[in-house]
Amino acid sequence: MREAAQADARREFEERLAECGPLAFRVARGVLRNTADAEDVAQEALLRAYKSFDRLRDRNRFRGWLVRISFRLALDRLRSAKRREQRDTLWAKPEHVPPVANAEEIAASNQFQGHLDRALEELPEKFRLVLLLSAMDGYTIEEIASMIAVPLGTVKSRIFIARKKLAEKLRCYANTINMR
Amino acid sequence: MLCEHDKHALIEVAASGATLQGELRPHLGECASCRSTFDEERSLFSAIDSGLHASANAEVPSSLLPRVRAQLDEVVAPRFRWLQPLVFGSASVALAFAVFLMARPHHATPEEIAKHAPEVVPAPTVPATSKNPEGTSPEGTQSAAIPVRHSHAARNSTDRHFSASSNPEVLVPPDEREGLARFVATLNQRRDFAAAFLAQRPEKKDALVTVDPLQIPDIEIKPLEGTETEASDGAGEKH
Secondary structure (H helix, E strand, O other): OHHHHHHHHHHHHHHHHHHHHHHHHHHHHHHHOOHHHHHHHHHHHHHHHHHOHHHOOOHHHHHHHHHHHHHHHHHHHHHHHHHHHHHHHHHHOOOOOOOOOOHHHHHHOOHHHHHHHHHHHOOOHHHHHHHHHHHOOOOOHHHHHHHOOOOHHHHHHHHHHHHHHHHHHHHHHHOOOOOO | OHHHHHHHHHHHHHHHOOOOOOOHHHHHHHOHHHHHHHHHHHHHHHHHHHHHHHHHOOOOOOOHHHHHHHHHHHOOOOOOOOHHHHHHHHHHHHHHHHHHHHHOOOOOOHHHHHHOOOEEOOOOOOOOOOOOOOOOOOOOOEEEEOOEEOOOOOOOHHHHHHHHHOOOEEEEOHHHHHHHHHHHHHHHHOHHHHHHHHOOOOOOOOOOOOOOOOOOOOOOOOOOOOHHHHHHHHHHHHO
Protein backbone atom coordinates (compact mmCIF):
# COMPACT_ATOMS: atom_id res chain seq x y z
CA MET A 1 0.00 0.00 0.00
CA ARG A 2 2.70 2.40 1.07
CA GLU A 3 5.02 1.27 -1.70
CA ALA A 4 2.29 1.83 -4.25
CA ALA A 5 1.71 5.37 -2.98
CA GLN A 6 5.40 6.05 -3.15
CA ALA A 7 5.57 4.72 -6.68
CA ASP A 8 2.68 6.98 -7.67
CA ALA A 9 4.38 9.99 -6.11
CA ARG A 10 7.61 9.12 -7.85
CA ARG A 11 5.90 8.79 -11.20
CA GLU A 12 4.06 12.07 -10.74
CA PHE A 13 7.25 13.83 -9.71
CA GLU A 14 9.15 12.49 -12.70
CA GLU A 15 6.48 13.81 -15.02
CA ARG A 16 7.08 17.30 -13.65
CA LEU A 17 10.82 16.91 -13.51
CA ALA A 18 11.40 17.32 -17.25
CA GLU A 19 9.63 20.68 -17.27
CA CYS A 20 10.53 22.02 -13.85
CA GLY A 21 14.14 20.85 -13.66
CA PRO A 22 15.34 23.46 -16.19
CA LEU A 23 13.21 26.08 -14.48
CA ALA A 24 14.92 25.41 -11.15
CA PHE A 25 18.30 25.55 -12.84
CA ARG A 26 17.60 28.83 -14.61
CA VAL A 27 16.36 30.52 -11.49
CA ALA A 28 19.52 29.46 -9.69
CA ARG A 29 21.66 30.46 -12.66
CA GLY A 30 20.04 33.89 -12.75
CA VAL A 31 21.01 34.46 -9.14
CA LEU A 32 24.42 32.81 -9.07
CA ARG A 33 25.59 33.45 -12.67
CA ASN A 34 27.65 30.31 -12.48
CA THR A 35 26.62 27.14 -14.24
CA ALA A 36 28.24 24.61 -11.90
CA ASP A 37 26.88 26.24 -8.76
CA ALA A 38 23.47 26.63 -10.35
CA GLU A 39 23.40 22.93 -11.23
CA ASP A 40 24.20 21.96 -7.65
CA VAL A 41 21.53 24.25 -6.31
CA ALA A 42 18.94 23.02 -8.79
CA GLN A 43 19.71 19.44 -7.88
CA GLU A 44 19.34 20.15 -4.19
CA ALA A 45 16.11 22.05 -4.77
CA LEU A 46 14.64 19.18 -6.76
CA LEU A 47 15.60 16.65 -4.11
CA ARG A 48 14.07 18.75 -1.37
CA ALA A 49 10.94 19.13 -3.41
CA TYR A 50 10.76 15.38 -3.91
CA LYS A 51 11.21 14.65 -0.21
CA SER A 52 8.34 16.96 0.64
CA PHE A 53 6.25 16.17 -2.40
CA ASP A 54 3.62 14.26 -0.43
CA ARG A 55 3.03 17.31 1.74
CA LEU A 56 2.16 19.50 -1.23
CA ARG A 57 -1.62 19.31 -1.37
CA ASP A 58 -2.18 21.46 -4.45
CA ARG A 59 0.07 19.91 -7.05
CA ASN A 60 -0.71 22.75 -9.46
CA ARG A 61 1.45 24.98 -7.31
CA PHE A 62 4.47 22.76 -7.77
CA ARG A 63 6.26 25.08 -10.17
CA GLY A 64 6.02 28.14 -7.96
CA TRP A 65 6.96 26.06 -4.95
CA LEU A 66 10.04 24.73 -6.70
CA VAL A 67 10.98 28.19 -7.98
CA ARG A 68 10.90 29.57 -4.44
CA ILE A 69 12.99 26.67 -3.11
CA SER A 70 15.57 27.12 -5.85
CA PHE A 71 15.62 30.91 -5.47
CA ARG A 72 16.10 30.65 -1.69
CA LEU A 73 18.86 28.07 -1.98
CA ALA A 74 20.64 30.14 -4.61
CA LEU A 75 20.47 33.26 -2.45
CA ASP A 76 21.84 31.31 0.52
CA ARG A 77 24.71 30.01 -1.54
CA LEU A 78 25.44 33.44 -2.95
CA ARG A 79 25.55 34.95 0.54
CA SER A 80 27.77 32.22 1.93
CA ALA A 81 30.10 32.61 -1.07
CA LYS A 82 30.31 36.31 -0.40
CA ARG A 83 31.07 35.75 3.26
CA ARG A 84 33.75 33.25 2.34
CA GLU A 85 35.22 35.65 -0.18
CA GLN A 86 35.31 38.44 2.40
CA ARG A 87 36.94 36.17 4.93
CA ASP A 88 39.56 35.05 2.45
CA THR A 89 40.19 38.64 1.45
CA LEU A 90 40.68 39.67 5.06
CA TRP A 91 43.17 36.90 5.72
CA ALA A 92 45.12 36.76 2.49
CA LYS A 93 44.46 40.15 0.92
CA PRO A 94 45.09 38.87 -2.60
CA GLU A 95 44.84 40.95 -5.70
CA HIS A 96 41.37 41.18 -7.18
CA VAL A 97 40.86 37.99 -9.14
CA PRO A 98 37.75 37.64 -11.26
CA PRO A 99 35.67 34.52 -10.61
CA VAL A 100 36.56 31.49 -12.67
CA ALA A 101 34.23 31.06 -15.60
CA ASN A 102 33.88 28.46 -18.28
CA ALA A 103 34.31 29.15 -21.97
CA GLU A 104 30.61 29.71 -22.48
CA GLU A 105 30.48 32.27 -19.72
CA ILE A 106 33.62 33.99 -20.97
CA ALA A 107 32.14 34.21 -24.43
CA ALA A 108 28.85 35.59 -23.14
CA SER A 109 30.32 38.06 -20.74
CA ASN A 110 31.20 41.62 -21.38
CA GLN A 111 31.63 44.71 -19.36
CA PHE A 112 27.97 45.61 -19.33
CA GLN A 113 26.96 42.17 -18.21
CA GLY A 114 29.16 42.56 -15.14
CA HIS A 115 27.53 45.85 -14.27
CA LEU A 116 24.11 44.34 -14.86
CA ASP A 117 24.87 41.41 -12.59
CA ARG A 118 25.97 43.69 -9.80
CA ALA A 119 22.90 45.87 -10.26
CA LEU A 120 20.70 42.79 -10.13
CA GLU A 121 22.30 41.72 -6.86
CA GLU A 122 21.37 45.01 -5.31
CA LEU A 123 17.72 44.64 -6.21
CA PRO A 124 15.29 43.55 -3.51
CA GLU A 125 14.49 39.84 -3.74
CA LYS A 126 10.86 40.23 -4.74
CA PHE A 127 11.86 42.38 -7.73
CA ARG A 128 14.73 40.13 -8.69
CA LEU A 129 12.66 36.95 -8.80
CA VAL A 130 9.93 38.49 -10.90
CA LEU A 131 12.44 40.03 -13.28
CA LEU A 132 14.25 36.71 -13.70
CA LEU A 133 11.05 34.81 -14.38
CA SER A 134 9.84 37.42 -16.84
CA ALA A 135 13.12 37.19 -18.72
CA MET A 136 12.78 33.43 -19.14
CA ASP A 137 11.41 32.00 -22.33
CA GLY A 138 8.07 30.34 -22.17
CA TYR A 139 6.40 32.09 -19.27
CA THR A 140 3.84 34.81 -19.63
CA ILE A 141 3.17 37.39 -16.96
CA GLU A 142 -0.07 35.62 -16.13
CA GLU A 143 1.81 32.37 -15.62
CA ILE A 144 4.35 34.12 -13.43
CA ALA A 145 1.58 35.63 -11.33
CA SER A 146 0.04 32.21 -10.93
CA MET A 147 3.39 30.62 -10.23
CA ILE A 148 4.38 32.88 -7.36
CA ALA A 149 0.81 33.43 -6.18
CA VAL A 150 0.87 37.20 -6.65
CA PRO A 151 -1.76 39.33 -8.42
CA LEU A 152 -1.15 40.12 -12.05
CA GLY A 153 -0.99 43.88 -11.44
CA THR A 154 1.61 43.37 -8.73
CA VAL A 155 3.77 41.37 -11.09
CA LYS A 156 3.54 44.06 -13.76
CA SER A 157 4.40 46.84 -11.36
CA ARG A 158 7.32 44.87 -9.93
CA ILE A 159 8.72 44.29 -13.39
CA PHE A 160 8.36 47.94 -14.26
CA ILE A 161 9.98 49.15 -11.02
CA ALA A 162 12.77 46.62 -11.29
CA ARG A 163 13.68 47.64 -14.82
CA LYS A 164 13.68 51.30 -13.87
CA LYS A 165 15.92 50.61 -10.88
CA LEU A 166 18.32 48.73 -13.09
CA ALA A 167 18.31 51.51 -15.65
CA GLU A 168 19.09 54.08 -12.95
CA LYS A 169 22.09 52.08 -11.85
CA LEU A 170 23.31 51.38 -15.36
CA ARG A 171 22.65 54.72 -17.02
CA CYS A 172 26.06 56.04 -16.09
CA TYR A 173 27.62 53.17 -18.00
CA ALA A 174 25.39 53.48 -21.03
CA ASN A 175 27.62 55.92 -22.89
CA THR A 176 30.91 54.22 -22.08
CA ILE A 177 30.15 50.58 -22.76
CA ASN A 178 29.56 48.70 -25.91
CA MET A 179 25.99 47.64 -25.49
CA ARG A 180 24.96 44.48 -27.20
CA MET B 1 11.22 73.01 -18.98
CA LEU B 2 8.78 71.39 -21.31
CA CYS B 3 11.60 69.26 -22.72
CA GLU B 4 12.63 68.06 -19.25
CA HIS B 5 9.07 66.98 -18.56
CA ASP B 6 8.97 65.19 -21.87
CA LYS B 7 12.25 63.46 -21.15
CA HIS B 8 10.85 62.05 -17.95
CA ALA B 9 7.81 60.81 -19.80
CA LEU B 10 9.99 59.33 -22.50
CA ILE B 11 11.97 57.36 -19.93
CA GLU B 12 8.72 55.99 -18.51
CA VAL B 13 7.62 54.92 -21.96
CA ALA B 14 10.96 53.30 -22.67
CA ALA B 15 10.85 51.47 -19.32
CA SER B 16 7.35 50.14 -19.92
CA GLY B 17 8.18 49.11 -23.47
CA ALA B 18 5.03 50.76 -24.77
CA THR B 19 4.78 52.76 -27.99
CA LEU B 20 4.77 56.54 -28.09
CA GLN B 21 1.33 58.07 -27.98
CA GLY B 22 -0.29 61.50 -27.74
CA GLU B 23 1.78 64.65 -27.69
CA LEU B 24 5.11 62.89 -27.23
CA ARG B 25 5.23 61.53 -30.77
CA PRO B 26 5.16 64.94 -32.56
CA HIS B 27 7.53 66.39 -29.97
CA LEU B 28 10.03 63.66 -30.59
CA GLY B 29 9.96 64.52 -34.28
CA GLU B 30 10.79 68.10 -33.54
CA CYS B 31 13.23 67.85 -30.57
CA ALA B 32 16.54 66.21 -31.39
CA SER B 33 17.61 66.19 -27.74
CA CYS B 34 14.54 64.30 -26.62
CA ARG B 35 14.85 61.95 -29.57
CA SER B 36 18.42 61.21 -28.61
CA THR B 37 17.44 60.66 -24.97
CA PHE B 38 14.64 58.35 -25.99
CA ASP B 39 16.97 56.35 -28.22
CA GLU B 40 19.52 56.02 -25.42
CA GLU B 41 16.86 54.87 -22.99
CA ARG B 42 15.53 52.33 -25.42
CA SER B 43 19.05 51.06 -26.03
CA LEU B 44 19.66 50.87 -22.30
CA PHE B 45 16.49 48.88 -21.62
CA SER B 46 17.17 46.73 -24.60
CA ALA B 47 20.62 45.96 -23.22
CA ILE B 48 19.13 45.19 -19.82
CA ASP B 49 16.54 42.88 -21.33
CA SER B 50 19.16 41.23 -23.45
CA GLY B 51 21.44 40.68 -20.48
CA LEU B 52 18.58 39.39 -18.39
CA HIS B 53 17.49 37.07 -21.16
CA ALA B 54 21.02 35.68 -21.52
CA SER B 55 21.30 35.18 -17.81
CA ALA B 56 17.86 33.68 -17.36
CA ASN B 57 17.94 31.32 -20.33
CA ALA B 58 21.30 29.70 -19.88
CA GLU B 59 21.61 26.30 -21.41
CA VAL B 60 20.66 23.58 -18.98
CA PRO B 61 23.47 21.04 -18.45
CA SER B 62 22.53 17.68 -19.84
CA SER B 63 23.79 16.02 -16.69
CA LEU B 64 21.25 17.73 -14.43
CA LEU B 65 18.24 15.47 -14.88
CA PRO B 66 20.16 12.16 -14.89
CA ARG B 67 21.90 13.22 -11.69
CA VAL B 68 18.62 14.13 -10.07
CA ARG B 69 17.02 10.85 -11.16
CA ALA B 70 19.97 8.91 -9.77
CA GLN B 71 19.61 10.65 -6.45
CA LEU B 72 15.86 10.10 -6.39
CA ASP B 73 16.54 6.37 -6.38
CA GLU B 74 18.55 6.74 -3.21
CA VAL B 75 15.98 8.86 -1.47
CA VAL B 76 13.26 7.07 0.41
CA ALA B 77 10.56 9.51 1.19
CA PRO B 78 9.34 8.53 4.66
CA ARG B 79 5.62 8.94 4.93
CA PHE B 80 5.53 8.92 8.72
CA ARG B 81 8.65 10.95 9.30
CA TRP B 82 6.94 12.84 12.13
CA LEU B 83 6.36 9.55 13.93
CA GLN B 84 10.03 8.67 14.31
CA PRO B 85 11.01 11.34 16.83
CA LEU B 86 7.83 10.61 18.76
CA VAL B 87 8.68 6.92 19.02
CA PHE B 88 12.28 7.60 19.98
CA GLY B 89 11.22 10.15 22.56
CA SER B 90 8.69 7.83 24.17
CA ALA B 91 11.17 4.97 24.27
CA SER B 92 13.79 7.19 25.86
CA VAL B 93 11.40 8.37 28.55
CA ALA B 94 10.32 4.81 29.32
CA LEU B 95 13.91 3.63 29.50
CA ALA B 96 14.90 6.48 31.78
CA PHE B 97 11.95 5.71 34.07
CA ALA B 98 12.88 2.04 34.23
CA VAL B 99 16.49 2.87 35.06
CA PHE B 100 15.29 5.27 37.75
CA LEU B 101 13.10 2.62 39.32
CA MET B 102 15.89 0.06 39.33
CA ALA B 103 18.51 2.46 40.65
CA ARG B 104 16.30 3.96 43.36
CA PRO B 105 17.50 2.97 46.87
CA HIS B 106 14.93 0.93 48.80
CA HIS B 107 14.47 2.28 52.34
CA ALA B 108 12.91 -0.46 54.46
CA THR B 109 11.40 0.22 57.86
CA PRO B 110 12.58 -1.85 60.86
CA GLU B 111 9.23 -3.68 60.83
CA GLU B 112 9.74 -4.64 57.24
CA ILE B 113 13.28 -5.75 57.98
CA ALA B 114 12.05 -7.95 60.83
CA LYS B 115 9.25 -9.27 58.66
CA HIS B 116 11.59 -10.04 55.82
CA ALA B 117 14.27 -11.61 58.01
CA PRO B 118 15.18 -15.06 56.79
CA GLU B 119 14.04 -18.04 58.84
CA VAL B 120 16.66 -20.72 59.19
CA VAL B 121 15.33 -24.20 58.91
CA PRO B 122 17.47 -27.08 60.13
CA ALA B 123 18.86 -29.07 57.34
CA PRO B 124 17.57 -32.58 57.00
CA THR B 125 20.10 -35.02 58.21
CA VAL B 126 21.68 -37.00 55.54
CA PRO B 127 22.11 -40.67 56.25
CA ALA B 128 25.68 -41.62 56.79
CA THR B 129 25.42 -44.36 54.27
CA SER B 130 24.27 -42.10 51.48
CA LYS B 131 26.79 -41.56 48.83
CA ASN B 132 27.09 -38.90 46.24
CA PRO B 133 25.79 -40.67 43.18
CA GLU B 134 27.59 -38.42 40.77
CA GLY B 135 30.73 -38.34 42.78
CA THR B 136 31.33 -34.72 41.99
CA SER B 137 32.17 -33.71 45.53
CA PRO B 138 35.69 -33.89 46.72
CA GLU B 139 36.69 -37.07 48.40
CA GLY B 140 35.76 -37.21 52.05
CA THR B 141 33.43 -34.26 51.96
CA GLN B 142 29.90 -33.73 50.84
CA SER B 143 28.06 -30.55 50.37
CA ALA B 144 24.96 -29.96 52.40
CA ALA B 145 22.96 -26.89 51.70
CA ILE B 146 21.26 -25.21 54.58
CA PRO B 147 18.03 -23.95 53.10
CA VAL B 148 17.06 -20.45 54.01
CA ARG B 149 13.36 -19.88 53.65
CA HIS B 150 12.18 -16.32 53.38
CA SER B 151 8.90 -15.59 55.04
CA HIS B 152 7.81 -13.24 52.34
CA ALA B 153 7.22 -14.01 48.75
CA ALA B 154 9.82 -12.81 46.40
CA ARG B 155 8.77 -9.60 44.75
CA ASN B 156 10.17 -10.36 41.41
CA SER B 157 12.21 -12.83 39.58
CA THR B 158 15.44 -10.93 40.19
CA ASP B 159 15.03 -11.14 43.95
CA ARG B 160 14.11 -14.77 43.72
CA HIS B 161 17.14 -15.56 41.72
CA PHE B 162 19.33 -13.59 44.10
CA SER B 163 17.98 -15.36 47.20
CA ALA B 164 18.30 -18.78 45.60
CA SER B 165 21.85 -18.19 44.58
CA SER B 166 22.81 -16.77 47.97
CA ASN B 167 21.98 -19.88 50.04
CA PRO B 168 25.03 -20.68 52.11
CA GLU B 169 26.55 -24.05 51.54
CA VAL B 170 28.41 -25.69 54.39
CA LEU B 171 30.82 -28.43 53.62
CA VAL B 172 30.68 -31.04 56.38
CA PRO B 173 32.87 -34.12 56.37
CA PRO B 174 30.86 -37.38 56.62
CA ASP B 175 32.31 -38.43 59.96
CA GLU B 176 31.46 -35.09 61.54
CA ARG B 177 27.96 -35.29 60.13
CA GLU B 178 27.59 -38.79 61.56
CA GLY B 179 28.79 -37.65 64.96
CA LEU B 180 26.43 -34.71 64.88
CA ALA B 181 23.52 -36.99 64.05
CA ARG B 182 24.40 -39.24 66.96
CA PHE B 183 24.69 -36.27 69.27
CA VAL B 184 21.28 -34.94 68.22
CA ALA B 185 19.75 -38.39 68.72
CA THR B 186 21.23 -38.53 72.22
CA LEU B 187 19.85 -35.13 72.99
CA ASN B 188 16.42 -36.22 71.83
CA GLN B 189 16.51 -39.28 74.05
CA ARG B 190 17.71 -37.50 77.19
CA ARG B 191 15.83 -34.28 77.60
CA ASP B 192 17.31 -33.54 80.99
CA PHE B 193 20.80 -33.89 79.62
CA ALA B 194 19.92 -31.62 76.75
CA ALA B 195 18.44 -29.08 79.11
CA ALA B 196 21.53 -29.17 81.25
CA PHE B 197 23.71 -28.97 78.20
CA LEU B 198 21.87 -25.98 76.79
CA ALA B 199 21.36 -24.25 80.14
CA GLN B 200 23.25 -21.08 80.68
CA ARG B 201 26.23 -21.31 82.96
CA PRO B 202 26.18 -19.13 86.03
CA GLU B 203 28.46 -16.34 85.56
CA LYS B 204 31.57 -16.46 87.65
CA LYS B 205 33.14 -13.27 88.58
CA ASP B 206 36.79 -13.26 88.18
CA ALA B 207 38.40 -13.30 91.63
CA LEU B 208 41.52 -11.44 92.28
CA VAL B 209 44.47 -13.70 91.95
CA THR B 210 46.63 -13.53 95.02
CA VAL B 211 50.00 -15.09 95.15
CA ASP B 212 50.94 -16.41 98.60
CA PRO B 213 54.59 -16.27 99.55
CA LEU B 214 56.32 -19.60 99.54
CA GLN B 215 56.53 -21.31 102.95
CA ILE B 216 59.98 -22.76 103.28
CA PRO B 217 60.47 -24.82 106.43
CA ASP B 218 63.77 -24.67 108.39
CA ILE B 219 66.36 -26.96 107.05
CA GLU B 220 67.79 -29.45 109.52
CA ILE B 221 71.17 -30.68 108.56
CA LYS B 222 71.84 -34.19 109.66
CA PRO B 223 75.20 -35.82 109.40
CA LEU B 224 75.42 -38.56 106.86
CA GLU B 225 75.76 -42.05 108.12
CA GLY B 226 79.26 -43.67 107.77
CA THR B 227 81.13 -40.37 107.62
CA GLU B 228 82.70 -40.87 111.08
CA THR B 229 83.90 -44.38 110.24
CA GLU B 230 85.75 -43.24 107.17
CA ALA B 231 87.31 -40.37 109.10
CA SER B 232 88.60 -42.62 111.85
CA ASP B 233 89.97 -45.06 109.34
CA GLY B 234 91.91 -42.38 107.62
CA ALA B 235 93.42 -41.10 110.85
CA GLY B 236 94.53 -44.60 111.75
CA GLU B 237 96.36 -44.90 108.47
CA LYS B 238 98.17 -41.59 109.04
CA HIS B 239 99.35 -42.75 112.30
